[in-house]
Structure formats: C-alpha cells, structure tokens
Amino acid sequence: MIKGFEHSTEGMNATVVLQDIIANNLANVGTTGFKSGKLFISLLEQADNPPELQEREALDLTQGALKKTDYPWDLALEGPGFFVVQSDQGTFLTRNGAFSLDGDGYLVTHDGAFVLGERGKIQVAPGVSIGEKGEVVKDGVEVDRLRIVYFGQTHLIERHGQGFLAVPAEAVPDELPAETRVRQGYLEQSNVDPLREMVAMMYAFRLFEADAKALKSQDETLGRAVNEVAQVR
Amino acid sequence: MNRAMHAAATGMNAQQLYIDTIANNLANVNTTGYKRSKVEFQDLLYETIRPAGSVTTAGVETPVQLQVGCGTRPVATPRIFTQGDLTNTGNALDLAIQGDGFFQILRPDGVTVYTRDGSFKVSADGKIVTAAGYVVQPEITLPAETQGVQVGRDGTVTVTVAGSTEPYEVGQLELARFINPGGLKSIGDNLYEMTVASGEPIPGTPQSEGFGEVLQGYLEASNVEVVEEMVSMIVAQRAYEINSKAIRTADDMLGIVTNLKR
Numbered sequence: 001m002i003k004g005f006e007h008s009t010e011g012m013n014a015t016v017v018l019q020d021i022i023a024n025n026l027a028n029v030g031t032t033g034f035k036s037g038k039l040f041i042s043l044l045e046q047a048d049n050p051p052e053l054q055e056r057e058a059l060d061l062t063q064g065a066l067k068k069t070d071y072p073w074d075l076a077l078e079g080p081g082f083f084v085v086q087s088d089q090g091t092f093l094t095r096n097g098a099f100s101l102d103g104d105g106y107l108v109t110h111d112g113a114f115v116l117g118e119r120g121k122i123q124v125a126p127g128v129s130i131g132e133k134g135e136v137v138k139d140g141v142e143v144d145r146l147r148i149v150y151f152g153q154t155h156l157i158e159r160h161g162q163g164f165l166a167v168p169a170e171a172v173p174d175e176l177p178a179e180t181r182v183r184q185g186y187l188e189q190s191n192v193d194p195l196r197e198m199v200a201m202m203y204a205f206r207l208f209e210a211d212a213k214a215l216k217s218q219d220e221t222l223g224r225a226v227n228e229v230a231q232v233r
Numbered sequence: 234m235n236r237a238m239h240a241a242a243t244g245m246n247a248q249q250l251y252i253d254t255i256a257n258n259l260a261n262v263n264t265t266g267y268k269r270s271k272v273e274f275q276d277l278l279y280e281t282i283r284p285a286g287s288v289t290t291a292g293v294e295t296p297v298q299l300q301v302g303c304g305t306r307p308v309a310t311p312r313i314f315t316q317g318d319l320t321n322t323g324n325a326l327d328l329a330i331q332g333d334g335f336f337q338i339l340r341p342d343g344v345t346v347y348t349r350d351g352s353f354k355v356s357a358d359g360k361i362v363t364a365a366g367y368v369v370q371p372e373i374t375l376p377a378e379t380q381g382v383q384v385g386r387d388g389t390v391t392v393t394v395a396g397s398t399e400p401y402e403v404g405q406l407e408l409a410r411f412i413n414p415g416g417l418k419s420i421g422d423n424l425y426e427m428t429v430a431s432g433e434p435i436p437g438t439p440q441s442e443g444f445g446e447v448l449q450g451y452l453e454a455s456n457v458e459v460v461e462e463m464v465s466m467i468v469a470q471r472a473y474e475i476n477s478k479a480i481r482t483a484d485d486m487l488g489i490v491t492n493l494k495r
Contacts, residue, residue, distance in 0.1 A: 012490075015486075016237075016486070017282065017299070017301060019237045019479075019482065019483060019486065020236040020237045020240065020301045020302075021301060021302070022237070022479065023236070023237035023238070023240040023241045023244075023304075023476075023479045023483065024237075024240045024276070024301060024302035024303070024304060026240075026241060026244055026472075026475050026476050026478075026479045027240045027241055027243050027244030027247070027302075027304040027305045027476060027479075028244070028274070028276050028302070028304070028305045029244070029472045029475065029476075030247060030248065030251060030274050030305070030468070030469070030472050031274040031275060031276050031305050032273060032274065032275075034276055034305075037302070054283075055282075055283070055299050056299060057299055057300055057301070069271065069313065070313055070315045071271070071311065071313050071415070073415070096275070098273045098309070100309070100311060100413060100415055100416065100430075101412055101413035101415070101416070101430075101432075102413065102416075102429075102430060102432075103412070103413065103416070103428075103429045103430055103431065103432040103433075104412075104432070105412045105413070105432065110273055110275075110308045110309035110311075111275075111308065125412070127443065158298065158300070159276070159279045159300055159302070160279070161276060161277055161278035161279050161302070161303075162275050162276065162277070162278070162308075163275040163276060194471070194472075194475050197475075198475065198478065201478070201479060201482050202482075204482075205482050205485065205486060208486050208489060209489055212489045212490070212492075212493055215493060216493060219493075
C-alpha cells in the first residue's frame with residue numbers, strides 16, 4: 001500500500017519537473033537563439049522495488065526561424081554550430097547572435113562577453129561586414145573569421161543560462177558541416193513551438209491529475225482497511 | 234510548481250516590455266529622425282536539480298544533469314539606425330542626413346548631444362538652433378540682412394544678403410559619427426547622449442569618408458515600419474497569453490494537491 005503511494009508521488013514529482021520545463025520554454029518563446037528543452041523520464045528500477053524515475057532534460061537543437069532586423073551586428077546561424085563567446089566566467093557557446101559593439105569597437109554580446117574569432121576578440125570598425133562563412137571583411141580583405149564550432153554529440157551540450165551553452169572542457173569539436181552559414185542583419189528566433197508546448201502542458205496536467213486520483217483511491221482503500229476491515233465489533 | 238509559475242511570470246513581464254517598446258515605436262511613427270528600438274531577451278540561470286554524475290540507488294551514474302530554467306529577462310533595447318525616408322518640405326533650414334552621422338547640438342548645461350532631427354530654426358540673434366532653441370554646433374550665425382540660405386551637401390552654409398548678388402559662406406556644418414550608435418543613450422526630444430558603449434564621437438564634415446551628406450529642404454522621417462510592429466504586437470500578445478495559461482495550469486495542479494487531503 002505504502003509502495004503505491006511512493007509510485008504516485010514519484011510520478012507527480014516528475015510531472016512537476018515536466019511542467020517547470022514547459023513553463024521555461026513558454027517564457028522563452030521570444031528569446032533569441034533559445035533552444036527548447038524536452039524532458040525524458042526513464043524508469044530505473046523494477047516496479048516491485050522502491051520506484052525510481054530518472055528525469056533528464058535534452059535540448060531540442062532544431063533551427064529557429066530567421067528574422068530580419070537590419071541591425072548590422074545581429075548575426076544568425078543557419079545550420080548547425082555555435083558562436084563562441086568569452087565572458088569573465090569562461091568560454092561559452094551560443095546561438096544568440098544579437099551582438100553589439102562596445103566603446104572600443106569590439107564585437108560583444110549584450111552582456112559584454114566578447115565574441116571570439118579565430119584570432120581572438122574581434123575588433124570591427126565602421127564599414128566591416130560579416131560574410132556567410134563568418135569572414136570579417138574590411139575593405140575587401142578578410143581580417144578575421146568568426147569561430148563557429150559544432151558538436152555532433154549533442155548530449156554534451158548543457159545550458160548555462162543567459163543565452164549561453166557550455167560543453168565539458170575536454171570535449172573536442174567536430175568538423176563544422178559545410179551547409180552552416182552566417183547571416184548578417186538577421187536573428188534566429190526561439191525554436192519553442194507554442195502549440196507543442198500547450199499540448200505537452202495539457203498532457204502533463206492530466207498525468208498529474210491521474211496520479212493524484214490514484215493516490216486518492218489508494219488512500220481510500222487504505223482507509224477502508226483501517227476503519228472497516230479491521231473494525232473490532 | 235512555484236518554479237513554473239515564476240518562470241511564466243518572467244515571460245509575461247518580458248512580453249509586457251516588448252509591447253511597451255512596440256507602443257513607443259508606433260507612437261513615434263511620425264517623429265522626425267526617430268529610430269526604432271527592439272528588445273532582446275535572454276534565458277535566466279538554470280537550477281540544477283540533479284547534477285551529472287550523481288549516483289542512483291541502483292548504483293548507476295547519471296550521465297547528464299537535470300536543470301530547470303527560471304524564465305527569461307529583457308537584456309537590451311538597442312536602437313536600429315537604418316535610414317528613414319526623406320520627405321521634401323521646401324523649408325531652407327530643414328536638413329536631413331542621408332547616410333551615417335549626427336548633428337551636434339549644445340545643450341544649455343554645456344553638454345554636447347546628438348540628433349538626426351534636422352528641423353532647424355533661426356534664433357533672434359541669427360544662430361541656427363533646434364526647435365527647442367539649442368544651438369547647433371559648430372555655431373553658425375546668419376547676418377541680420379539675410380535673404381536666402383543655401384546648405385550644400387557637404388555642409389557649407391552660404392547666404393545671400395540684401396543689396397548683393399554674390400552669396401558668401403558663413404559656416405560649415407559638422408557631423409559626428411560613433412563606432413556603436415546602438416549604444417547611444419536616448420534622452421528624449423529626439424536627442425542622444427554619448428555613453429561608454431557608444432564610444433567617443435568622431436567628428437567630420439558631411440560627404441567625407443564614412444559620413445553621410447546633408448540634404449537641404451528635406452526631413453528624415455521615422456524608420457518605424459508599421460506592418461512589422463503590428464506583427465510583433467500580435468506575437469507579443471499571444472506569447473503573453475500563453476504564459477498566463479502556464480500559470481493557470483500550475484495553479485490548477487496546486488489545487489489538485491490541496492484537494493488530496495480530504
């Protein structure tokens with residue numbers, strides 16, 4: 001009987017995490033370069049042992065729609081890969097190409113993290129343009145190239161927050177697929193699909209409700225066992 | 234459950250700011266020299282519920298961590314300095330910049346500010362000033378007997394005076410450029426102030442390298458595109474709505490929990 005309670009509460013806890021992830025996806029429906037999260041729940045233990053569920057968030061790395069902004073330092077990646085940025089907390093990956101210039105002319109994120117090129121920080125002067133392969137072109141001469149990295153093993157990629165993603169330090173980038181292109185004056189929008197999230201939300205809600213019903217009916221059965229079956233007349 | 238509610242609440246706040254920005258852009262659809270703003274959002278920090286490498290009761294190491302996000306936040310509202318349409322007014326002191334650059338204006342408190350709004354006037358003592366009466370830099374004074382003013386594309390100001398057929402030069406307009414105009418601070422009245430992010434102003438004459446040209450008798454209209462703003466407004470409203478649904482669902486789930494105990 002008590003084991004049944006544990007099953008139900010474990011299920012309800014997992015559903016709460018699912019709902020949290022959906023809420024975070026929906027909150028980020030307008031966040032540039034955001035990749036929606038999906039929850040995987042797997043049963044680790046046999047049902048006759050104490051139940052144990054393992055929840056795991058995986059990133060959905062599908063391409064977000066490109067939106068034209070006309071802002072010269074808005075860059076979007078079309079195809080797989082990540083920009084590399086360096087903040088005071090370390091080096092991170094991002095798909096959020098909403099960059100800007102700081103007072104010294106360095107290409108930075110809106111948080112002030114430096115965007116890295118093959119030769120380090122990128123200093124751009126007026127008249128500099130960014131080519132499709134990330135070439136930083138000044139007066140027709142390529143002065144640097146944006147660092148764009150790709151990881152085939154997507155499970156290595158973890159969220160860091162503030163639009164940044166991180167991989168373990170020992171991870172080695174794979175060769176960048178040839179189809180990846182940089183688009184200047186565009187931003188990649190969030191890839192959250194509101195319809196799918198709404199359906200997932202309804203589904204999670206009903207799962208939660210069903211678990212609660214199961215819990216309640218077990219409680220009722222237990223109540224009967226305690227109050228009626230074991231009644232001493 | 235509270236996490237879901239707070240995450241959705243940050244989403245609603247963010248969309249509210251988005252709508253505020255769109256409303257301000259639309260309100261300035263007819264403001265001379267206005268440059269539209271956009272809003273940039275970022276996801277917030279992530280709470281790690283189960284770190285990678287933690288061991289389950291079965292002795293299995295989990296290969297990945299479980300993280301739940303805390304929502305979104307607006308991070309910047311950069312201005313987009315694309316060229317606005319030029320409208321012909323025929324007024325001699327209506328000046329528009331075609332290309333890069335800002336007019337430099339001296340505020341009464343001694344600070345130089347910058348604008349793309351070239352609807353200038355003449356003050357009582359003959360100086361070229363903005364509609365608010367601030368003096369355009371470098372200071373140009375028109376003689377009292379001026380009959381006509383000509384402003385060249387390179388910013389030279391020449392006048393013809395009564396009793397003379399020969400026009401003569403009274404000054405040269407200068408523009409200022411910034412490495413990062415998106416970092417300028419808007420202070421209202423179509424004026425911008427320099428910041429650390431915008432970089433120091435780079436002065437220069439119109440038509441010189443990298444600078445735009447000055448067109449007399451034209452004004453630069455706002456660069457707000459109404460259709461685009463309307464579409465953004467629809468998107469923002471729906472995003473707002475959908476986040477409110479997430480809060481309601483979380484609330485309903487809490488209701489179920491509360492009703493578990495008879």
